[in-house]
Amino acid sequence: MSEQKKSITMKDVAIEAGVSVGTVSRVINKESGIKEVTLKKVEQAIKTLNYVPDLYARGMKRNRTETIALIVPSIWHPFFSEFAMHVENEVYKRQNKLLLCSINGTDREQDYLDMLRHNKVDGIVAITYSPIENYLTSGIPFVSIDRMYSNIEIACVSSDNEAGGREAAKQLIRRGCKHLAFVGGHNTTINETKRRRIAFENYVREHQYPFSVFDLDETEEDYNVKLEKFLSKNPDVDGIFTINDLFALDVIKILQNKGKKIPEDVQIIGYDGIKMAGDKDYLLSTIAQPLEEMAREAVRILFDIIDGKAVNMQTMLPITFIEGNTTKFVDRKR
Amino acid sequence: MSEQKKSITMKDVAIEAGVSVGTVSRVINKESGIKEVTLKKVEQAIKTLNYVPDLYARGMKRNRTETIALIVPSIWHPFFSEFAMHVENEVYKRQNKLLLCSINGTDREQDYLDMLRHNKVDGIVAITYSPIENYLTSGIPFVSIDRMYSNIEIACVSSDNEAGGREAAKQLIRRGCKHLAFVGGHNTTINETKRRRIAFENYVREHQYPFSVFDLDETEEDYNVKLEKFLSKNPDVDGIFTINDLFALDVIKILQNKGKKIPEDVQIIGYDGIKMAGDKDYLLSTIAQPLEEMAREAVRILFDIIDGKAVNMQTMLPITFIEGNTTKFVDRKR
DNA sequence: GTGAAAGCGCTAACAA
DNA sequence: TTGTTAGCGCTTTCAC
DSSP states (O other): OOOOOOOOOHHHHHHHHTSOHHHHHHHHTTOSOOOHHHHHHHHHHHHHHTOOOOHHHHHHHHTOOOEEEEEESOTTSHHHHHHHHHHHHHHHHTTOEEEEEEOTTSSOHHHHHHHHHHHTOSEEEEOOOSOGGGTOOSOOOEEEESOOOSSSOOEEEEEOHHHHHHHHHHHHHHTTOOSEEEEEEEOSSOOTTHHHHHHHHHHHHHTTOOEEEEEEETTOTTHHHHHHHHHHHOTTOOEEEESSHHHHHHHHHHHHHTTOOTTTTOEEEEEEOOHHHHHSSSOOOEEEOOHHHHHHHHHHHHHHHHTTOOOOSEEEEOOEEEOOSSOOOOOOOO | OOOOOOOOOHHHHHHHHTSOHHHHHHHHTTOSOOOHHHHHHHHHHHHHHTOOOOHHHHHHHHTOOOEEEEEESOTTSHHHHHHHHHHHHHHHHTTOEEEEEEOTTSSOHHHHHHHHHHHTOSEEEEOOOSOGGGTOOSOOOEEEESOOOSSSOOEEEEEOHHHHHHHHHHHHHHTTOOSEEEEEEEOSSOOTTHHHHHHHHHHHHHTTOOEEEEEEETTOTTHHHHHHHHHHHOTTOOEEEESSHHHHHHHHHHHHHTTOOTTTTOEEEEEEOOHHHHHSSSOOEEEEOOHHHHHHHHHHHHHHHHTTOOOOSEEEEOOEEEOOSSOOOOOOOO
16 A cells, blocks of 8 residues: 655645745635736646645634534434435535534434534534533534524524424315324424424314324334324324324325225325425325425525624424325215 | 634643643543643643644644545435445444535536545545546545446445346246346446346346346436336336336336236336335335445445555445335236 | 745654 | 654745
8 A cells, every 4th residue: 555645735836836835825815916927837836736725724724624514313314314415515515515423323412512623613504303502512603403492592494393283284174184193203302393293283173173192202112013003093093194204104004004095094294395205106295394495594594603694593494285195185974 | 793713722721731732632642651640630621621622733743634525426315325324333433524425416526526635534435426537536545336447446345236136037037027127227437236237137038038128317307207108118017127226116106107016917126225115115125235234344445445454446245135015926827 | 926934733753 | 751842734924
């Protein structure tokens, strides 16, 4: 293995071009007031030596790494990976890089936050359900998704979870559902997604329909087994709203195994609007979050914070109901 | 916005502890031969000041950033996001960070490779179908997935694509399929995934079954429309192997719309073994890649290269056939 | 317009 | 065992 340690530095370029390092630096940074000939010489030298500046060395002076971190619970989950894609796009547009921090079920928040302090990332976009605020001491620019922080002043971007829950209820009822249920995964920490359930439930109760809930801790074992029991015990449920699309797919699978017809016997609405659910066999009816816009807003706000501008602490983006084929205007017998 | 630029440095710690920066550095790096009292003093100072070392400043001396880059075509795709998750896990274990470079359809390879040179990442894991080798001048440690490079000596990790293609053919035939087809997305550059089709086709032809292919350029418009036409024109196809799981889901959807029963009328085998396809409604029969192991190997090899060890240039991991419910031993009339 | 030099936060070689 | 100091590659005064 040839250890080709030494890379081309600014000094090399300076020598090659017969100028000082200061001048090279000025060229790199496109400063004005450089004589045409000098510019040419330096550019030529850069080209012949195939020189690239070391951004971290620069960062040491400028106190900027041009790196943004994205914290997600698990990158394999389609909602998060789609979100990551959009964040990456935005970050890329601004010539920054994206550090991916996927918690992956293990307890990495603390570790990652430390790492990020070490590496002086310029800012963090986080979508996490852990009580991260305890760790968040550093005053680093931070934007959270779907998670309000009560104590600290932290910018938050989310979809209108309340409207989403309400809309789901409205649509199911309008389509003739008589017994509604919510299926979700509980989380210990408070977060905005809980509003989905609350708004849904409120609407249903206001309109005096029977209502059932299945809302276990996500980490609980035998989740699917318990879910199946729940569905068996509530055979007359004919309209289900799930906390997200993946849960909806689970529910569909279980109901199919029971021989239920969807949407004839049971109608289902998910939440998120992930690609997978829209493109593939069952076109899931869902409350779609404006994922791309959320990413765009989050990154925009983050950079505003980095640049010292004032920002809205709370940004809420509108949801839309997308009708797939798990809902339908049907005639109910009863 | 309070600009709290100045962060705690080693010098501050040194002063606080009443020692020199050299000593602090030694403590940070857990060198041996430090007097107990000094150690205590320094550790105390670090704690009271809440000091964290700047890894990039360190990197300037050590020529290491402890950062690995992962290049994928698009992070939203479940195969890549699952792979990313596993790579992230491995990188995290080694206390390194992961820079995510998702090409996202646009033409970013060149840009990213430049960025990575700028930022001196310690190594790159890439799963890309572009002719990246042209850009790859820097001699940076590099491991590619599913992509052999002819000219350059580059380490490659892949699943046994040939065995996979063959296995798919074998399983379909064993289950009574009489007319086989391959459905895939073409890519301009040569890559290992092509072997899937070739091995599949060879096996089918050897056994003298009728065979049809649909293998358009992925970027082609109206892909699904054309795919549908293909399936309409070949109504007697009863066994399909697709280049990956997502294509299989597309095929299923189209066939369902045509009123075909799966697996009774048509059997389908995908490739990859993504979570989504396994967990959800249709349990897709598929040739599963050992994704986690591939990630583990790739990262292991990468770090071996970084550490200057000799490595295998070609690592091929075994695939396994997983039977979902899109295949079945059925009695065929004809 | 451009060069010289100080210094960003750290490590490592050399002294003491 | 610890302190001192020279850089790592860059930016940025301050002179010229």
